[in-house]
Each structure stands twice: as structure tokens, then as C-alpha cells.
Amino acid sequence: MVYKEILNGAFVVRNATLEDAIRMEFVQAKCFPTLHETELMNRNHFANHVKVFQEGQLVVEKDGLVIGSASTLRCDFPEHDSTFLEETDNLWITNAHITNGDWMYGIDMGVLPEYRGLGLSKEMYKARHEICKQLGIKGQIIAGMTIGYGKVSDQMSIEEYCKRLENNEFTDPTITPQQHAGFRWIRAIYDYINDPEAGNASILMYNPVDEKYYL
Template sequence: MPPLPEPLLLSPDGRFAVVQSQPWMAEALEAIQEASFPTLSREERMTREHYLAHMRIFPEGQHAVVERATGKVVACSTDFRTRVDFHHYLHRYLEAVAGNWLTRHDPEGDWLYGADIGVLPEYRGQGLSKLLYQARQNLVRRLGLKGHVAGSMPKGYHRYAQAMPIEEYVHRVVREELVDPVLSIQLKRGYRVYGILPDYLEDPSCGNYGVFVVWRNPEVGW
């Protein structure tokens, strides 16, 4: 294993470090994607080649979590810079991420867009997604951006789809009456729901819906 770059963040117990993703990690990042989104359509999953392209286009926006004792890459996130028209926020995932190649990255964009986040199943429940969201928000602050946006996958919706529309499900998750494995985590990290994204992606776990979530940088006026 090549030497790791300087850690951007450490977990409270020191076991894990967030670093900028490196080319030698690409296969491990693809494996994390496969394990994190087993029901996502094949064309919407990121591959080794996609991750390598991301590192060339916007290296600062690519984060990996490494287990320090073993050097194993166990979690990751992908972000790019963009501009957001909140009056016309409806979009599809593949359009936003340019078919997962991130060629719509705007070096002058004033928002960070969260394209991907995943944790290996055997490493979940250890606060690794929290570390990645912290790293993303730190990047927003460092670049002086307005905030961070993402199309959240409400992956628990399939259990309730026959009983309620997506709007009610999201409302109940926001009110903490229901727990969603993705959206609830983002809400705890300070994100707020802006709207529903129909046909955001192709995944039965969320009924193909996305939830447009926004975290605003408290250090920047809007």
C-alpha cells in the first residue's frame, strides 16, 4: 500500500482517517459502491474508471475513509462544484453527474453537490458517514461556498410505499416519527429538505425518488 496523504480528519478513537482519495484506491471505491447500492441500476453505479476521472477533475472533492491499522479503504464520498437554481431544482441523478463522469463540475460553482457516499456494510454504525459529512462541510467552508446540496436516497421508502405517498413519508422522517437509513443521517448533520425529486434514479428501495437536501454554510451570507 502506498503511503497515505495527510489525514483531513480522524475518528474520535483514532482508528479511522479521512483522506483525499488516491488513484490506487479506485478498485476499493468501486467495491464500496457495489456494497452500498446493491439495488441501484448498473448504469447509475460508479466504477473504477469513474473514480479515477473524479480525482483528475476535482481531487479536493473526493474523500476516502481508511482504517489506519490495516490501510483498508472502508468508506468514501464524491462531490463536485456547481451552481444551483432553487426555483428550478428538479433534475435526475445521471444528468447532474454527467453520467457519473462529473464533467459538469464548475470550478467557479458556489455550491458543493454530493454525488455519492458509501460505507462497507461491516463498518457501518461506527460514525464513518458522520466523518465524511464533516469533511464535506469543512471543504465548503474552506472554499467559501454557499453550502452543500444532494439528492438523498430515501432507501427506507419501499417498506411504506403501499401505505403512504413519498411526501408523507419524508414529512414523517423529518418529524422523527420514522427513521430512514439515509435521510435521517443527513437531517442529523444539519441538512434540510427542500423538495422531492421524482424519477431521480432507478432503485426500488427508494421508489426511484430522491429528496433534495440543503446544508447552508453558516459562514457565508445568502
């Protein structure tokens, strides 16, 4: 389990509890305003995540108030593409979570807009890495949303955007920070999520706890 003061004690990152579910719902809604309502997690989803795999659910607190959260499940390495709803068992994770899975799949991470730019997401990634080590998990997998596509969607297709992003021709407000946090590109997944701002796409990435697990 995790409980750690971060950023000179201004914040705390810890495992989520059932009591956090309502506030996690609030963070989710504020962080993903363009995500389709069928893919937004609510308090019941977050509560079930805690019941299924509490070690993998995190929140960030400031002065006792949850201002960020992250949700995960355990899985085997994804050899084939799936949609966000398929990967998460329609957001519940009950049937998607593999108790002895080798990888931690990060299905959600958000920080309230007024607290962005402080490195809180990176701190949650670090905390998840420590959990992976504690549980003997090979590392983290994420499907990062190509959220920067919305600003250039009138100029190029999502396929071209992902290709140019892979070639480091420009940066993306989600994918680039995730790469700076240690995640490595696997492949683009099209029609992964219902969010026009991201072109409905995501980038599958991974960050192993040991070099021997690199592809």
C-alpha cells in the same frame, strides 16, 4: 487537502487518489445493491472524479484499507429538478462540475455495511464542510435517497411517504441521519434515481457553512 485521524485514531479520512478507484468501486457495489447498474459508479468514474475535482473526493481508511468513500462536484444552487444522471454528467462529472461553483454537491457517499453505525458518514460530512470553508464554497447540497420506502411501499405511495417524512411522522435510515448531520430539507425529487427500494426518489437538502446562506 484533507488528512485526519478520526474516532480515536481508528480510522483516517483523507482525499481520494487515483489508486483508490478500484476499492471505491467495491464500496459502491456493496453499499447500493438495489441501485440500477446504469447508475452505479465504477473505477473509471471515480478516477475521473479525482482528476476533475480531487479536493472534493474522500475516502475513509482502516488499517490502510478503504472502507468508505464520498464523491462531490461544484455547482450553482439547483433551482430546477434534474435526475441523478443529469446532475452527474452520466456519472463522470466532467461537464457537470463548475470550477467556481458556489456549492458542493454530494453525489455519492457509502460505508461498508460492517462499519456502519460508527458515525463515519458524519465524519465525511464534517470533512466536506471543512473543504467548503477552505475553498470559499457556501456549503453542501445532497439528494438523499429515501431508502426506507421499500419497507412500506405496499402501504403508501412515495409521494405520501415523503410528505409524512417531511412532517416527522417517522424516520428514514438515510434522510434522518443526514438531517441530524445538519442538512435541511428543500424538496422531494421524484424519478430522480433508478432504485425501487427508494421509490426512485430523493430529498434535496443543503447545509451551509454560514447562517447567512440559509434559505
